[in-house]
Amino acid sequence: MNGEIKKMTGTSAGPALVKSRCHLQVKKSLCVLVQHGMCVFGSGRRGPGGPTEYRCLVERILYTLRFPRYIYTAKSLYGDTGELIVEEVLQRGEMTMSSVVKTVADRLTHNMEDGRSMDYSEVISAFSSLVDTHFLQRCLAACGKGNAATSSEKTPNSSAATPESLTDCYKLPQINLRGRGKRRRSSGDSDVDQRGGKRAKLENKEVNRTLCGDEGVFWQVNFERFHLHFRDQAIISAVASKMDQTSSEIVRTMLRISEMTTQPNAAYTQPLSANEIFRALPASYNISRSTLDQYLTLLVDDPMEFVGKSGDSGGGMYVVNLHKALANLARATLESVVQERFGSRSARIFRLLLRKRHLEQKQVEDFAMIPAKEAKDMLYTLLSENLVQLQEIPKTPDHAPSRTFYLYTVNQLPTARMLLQHCYKTVGNLIERRLFETRENKRHLEKSQRIEAILASLQVSGAEPAQLTEVEEMITAPERQQLEALKHHINKMDSSENQVDETIFLLESYISSTKTSH
Amino acid sequence: MAEVKVKQESADAADIESRIRELCQQFPHGITDQVIQNDMPHVEAQQRAMAINRLLSVGQLDLLRNSSGLLYRLKDTQAASKMKGSDNQEKLVYQVIEDAGNKGIWSRDIRYKSNLPLTEINKILKNLENKKLIKAVKSVAASKKKVYMLYNLQPDRSVTGGAWYSDQDFESEFVEVLNQQCFKFLQSKAEAARDSKQSPMVQRNSSFATSHEVWKYISELGISKVELSMEDIETILNTLIYDGKVEMTIIAAKEGTVGSVDGQVKLYRGVNPIIQPTGLVRTPCGLCPVFEDCCDGGEISPSTCTYMTEWLDF
Numbered sequence: 017m018n019g020e021i022k023k024m025t026g027t028s029a030g031p032a033l034v035k036s037r038c039h040l041q042v043k044k045s046l047c048v049l050v051q052h053g054m055c056v057f058g059s060g061r062r063g064p065g066g067p068t069e070y071r072c073l074v075e076r077i078l079y080t081l082r083f084p085r086y087i088y089t090a091k092s093l094y095g096d097t098g099e100l101i102v103e104e105v106l107q108r109g110e111m112t113m114s115s116v117v118k119t120v121a122d123r124l125t126h127n128m129e130d131g132r133s134m135d136y137s138e139v140i141s142a143f144s145s146l147v148d149t150h151f152l153q154r155c156l157a158a159c160g161k162g163n164a165a166t167s168s169e170k171t172p173n174s175s176a177a178t179p180e181s182l183t184d185c186y187k188l189p190q191i192n193l194r195g196r197g198k199r200r201r202s203s204g205d206s207d208v209d210q211r212g213g214k215r216a217k218l219e220n221k222e223v224n225r226t227l228c229g230d231e232g233v234f235w236q237v238n239f240e241r242f243h244l245h246f247r248d249q250a251i252i253s254a255v256a257s258k259m260d261q262t263s264s265e266i267v268r269t270m271l272r273i274s275e276m277t278t279q280p281n282a283a284y285t286q287p288l289s290a291n292e293i294f295r296a297l298p299a300s301y302n303i304s305r306s307t308l309d310q311y312l313t314l315l316v317d318d319p320m321e322f323v324g325k326s327g328d329s330g331g332g333m334y335v336v337n338l339h340k341a342l343a344n345l346a347r348a349t350l351e352s353v354v355q356e357r358f359g360s361r362s363a364r365i366f367r368l369l370l371r372k373r374h375l376e377q378k379q380v381e382d383f384a385m386i387p388a389k390e391a392k393d394m395l396y397t398l399l400s401e402n403l404v405q406l407q408e409i410p411k412t413p414d415h416a417p418s419r420t421f422y423l424y425t426v427n428q429l430p431t432a433r434m435l436l437q438h439c440y441k442t443v444g445n446l447i448e449r450r451l452f453e454t455r456e457n458k459r460h461l462e463k464s465q466r467i468e469a470i471l472a473s474l475q476v477s478g479a480e481p482a483q484l485t486e487v488e489e490m491i492t493a494p495e496r497q498q499l500e501a502l503k504h505h506i507n508k509m510d511s512s513e514n515q516v517d518e519t520i521f522l523l524e525s526y527i528s529s530t531k532t533s534h
Numbered sequence: 535m536a537e538v539k540v541k542q543e544s545a546d547a548a549d550i551e552s553r554i555r556e557l558c559q560q561f562p563h564g565i566t567d568q569v570i571q572n573d574m575p576h577v578e579a580q581q582r583a584m585a586i587n588r589l590l591s592v593g594q595l596d597l598l599r600n601s602s603g604l605l606y607r608l609k610d611t612q613a614a615s616k617m618k619g620s621d622n623q624e625k626l627v628y629q630v631i632e633d634a635g636n637k638g639i640w641s642r643d644i645r646y647k648s649n650l651p652l653t654e655i656n657k658i659l660k661n662l663e664n665k666k667l668i669k670a671v672k673s674v675a676a677s678k679k680k681v682y683m684l685y686n687l688q689p690d691r692s693v694t695g696g697a698w699y700s701d702q703d704f705e706s707e708f709v710e711v712l713n714q715q716c717f718k719f720l721q722s723k724a725e726a727a728r729d730s731k732q733s734p735m736v737q738r739n740s741s742f743a744t745s746h747e748v749w750k751y752i753s754e755l756g757i758s759k760v761e762l763s764m765e766d767i768e769t770i771l772n773t774l775i776y777d778g779k780v781e782m783t784i785i786a787a788k789e790g791t792v793g794s795v796d797g798q799v800k801l802y803r804g805v806n807p808i809i810q811p812t813g814l815v816r817t818p819c820g821l822c823p824v825f826e827d828c829c830d831g832g833e834i835s836p837s838t839c840t841y842m843t844e845w846l847d848f
Binding site for chain 1: 706709713728735769770772773775776778781783805806808809810811812814815816819821828830835836837839846847
């Protein structure tokens with residue numbers, strides 16, 4: 017249902033176009049999309065008096081692919097608490113702080129041992145650290161979002177209605193929430209509770225309804241911040257593989273110091289003096305000041321130019337070249353695709369053309385030291401896949417082929433865009449195949465679910481082991497094997513979707529970095 | 535009186551010729567008409583011209599042209615003796631071929647330069663080949679083309695292809711072997727530097743190898759039957775750069791240090807790739823040859839893809 021709506025609201029359409037479906041369902045689906053920030057609405061082309069129009073934000077929908085990565089990052093930075101907080105906010109789209117804290121505390125308590133429960137204050141502290149480092153941010157009010165949809169018609173000044181434009185975007189509200197997480201009662205006690213439980217539930221509801229002081233303040237995940245974090249990670253791992261661990265630690269420190277002070281689309285971080293870097297290095301790396309200077313000089317001299325020197329005060333001012341690093345990573349991605357798809361000799365030709373820009377056929381053969389026939393073949397294959405372009409330079413005005421120079425060239429940006437489209441299609445194919453496999457095996461899945469339910473109920477009602485084994489044997493061995501294979505397949509496809517998403521992220525960051533600098 | 539004048543003229547003529555020859559010996563690069571005139575101002579232009587023509591026809595003077603005019607140069611007597619048996623046409627063709635140096639010249643170009651008909655050219659070329667004065671060399675660029683050059687000259691690299699070609703065939707295995715050997719050498723040097731655990735600057739500098747060192751290593755390995763020059767090794771190292779396995783820097787070096795060319799020394803170092811093979815190529819779609827034709831519901835679609843089936847069962 018949501019998928020169909022998404023297809024239709026590609027640009028701007030009203031709910032009137034989806035007449036074939038039930039009106040109520042359409043409204044519900046639109047609400048879900050708006051809640052998650054994937055769709056904005058506002059007064060349409062006919063002005064404030066006409067029907068409202070809805071527009072879907074394609075990038076937000078594509079971020080869904082990256083949810084596992086966001087959750088994993090939150091886990092690595094802030095532990096299980098952070099992971100659950102981000103997971104909850106991602107699932108609901110936007111939530112108030114108090115509801116997040118309560119839900120997360122309950123979930124954590126459920127997984128703990130008996131008798132222990134999670135204090136709200138711990139969850140609150142994790143939440144505030146997420147907000148302080150800008151991973152979570154306040155949402156715009158609903159009407160504010162609507163104005164953002166039609167802002168393209170207004171003057172540019174009013175179109176910057178982003179969450180960052182709110183002055184207290186990252187200010188935590190004052191809430192008076194004290195307590196501990198409640199353990200969800202197991203189903204065994206549910207019967208006992210039901211009679212006395214109604215009253216208990218009513219009491220709980222009243223407790224929950226006490227105002228916590230942050231009504232109307234909704235929080236959402238700040239995707240851009242996560243993306244900056246991913247970008248930093250990519251740069252650090254590139255430095256680590258190219259040079260060594262210590263250099264990557266130095267770059268990590270530099271990026272950490274300039275996290276808050278650098279604009280999201282900046283080409284360089286703010287200049288940092290060597291003194292600052294030395295002071296900020298983690299305590300476990302006790303390298304001397306002179307060694308640090310040597311590492312910094314090596315980083316600056318490296319042909320990849322991850323780090324640049326912008327001055328000599330304070331022991332040397334250094335910046336991290338963000339756009340250049342992204343371009344290098346994108347170039348390495350392109351080269352890796354050519355290498356895996358066409359072989360290492362074609363990759364040699366591709367890298368040669370990237371370095372030397374424009375070359376004639378003969379020059380390509382000479383530089384790459386590949387026999388003429390094979391080089392020709394490889395160049396034509398790359399040309400047919402549009403990874404390499406041909407530039408004609410005529411010697412005479414009539415462009416006669418015998419008197420024209422034909423130069424091969426590689427343009428990094430258009431090639432990156434083309435590969436990005438391939439990535440999107442690949443992800444679509446993987447999702448398609450996953451759904452297909454699930455559909456094919458629906459019967460088996462349903463059967464196994466029914467049997468599990470029967471088993472669970474039998475266990476609760478205290479059946480004999482003989483009965484249990486009898487029920488278990490209702491699933492035959494080949495069926496079990498098939499289910500195992502299905503699980504394996506689906507896991508594989510899920511993980512490969514994540515891997516392709518990494519490529520998508522690199523290429524997207526590179527392309528958007530070129531947009532801002534030109 | 536007339537007799538005396540004639541005698542004087544003939545004596546003068548011989549004198550002029552010998553004087554011209556002496557001047558040529560004084561200036562081995564060649565002398566212009568102006569120089570002869572300055573030396574013998576009493577000689578008339580006609581007499582000068584006659585003397586020069588006679589020397590040319592005898593074959594003792596060479597006529598050259600440079601930007602300022604005509605130059606006369608003393609011809610090598612040894613070369614002069616070679617052509618004793620040939621006639622003028624052959625001499626002309628021989629001169630054209632000699633001018634081409636060690637790049638050789640194609641028969642059609644000889645025809646253009648000498649304006650002789652094709653049959654004549656062929657006869658002359660055959661004659662000269664029999665006399666072992668010129669030879670034909672097959673060009674590597676176009677295998678049917680034959681270029682002619684002097685017998686004792688080494689063909690230029692552009693014609694034979696240099697060390698990488700043996701009889702017009704590009705030796706790809708030889709290049710591959712050299713490629714791998716150079717890379718192994720640089721990689722082991724880099725590893726040794728990394729394991730030495732010295733300060734990072736020293737580590738990096740000791741992982742570099744100059745092109746001269748690599749050249750020495752390869753020559754000592756003895757895997758090449760042909761003598762390889764430093765430029766050859768540098769072209770091999772460049773292919774390693776294009777493979778992404780090696781990087782190069784140029785530093786200034788004193789003239790006279792071993793291996794320096796024009797005061798620069800090229801340093802090479804083995805490097806690691808900066809990313810692992812990217813996510814897209816780990817899926818079958820990234821490598822699929824029919825990626826463009828694949829669509830939902832078509833003959834080739836994700837649901838029926840055999841590549842995916844094989845990959846999932848892996």
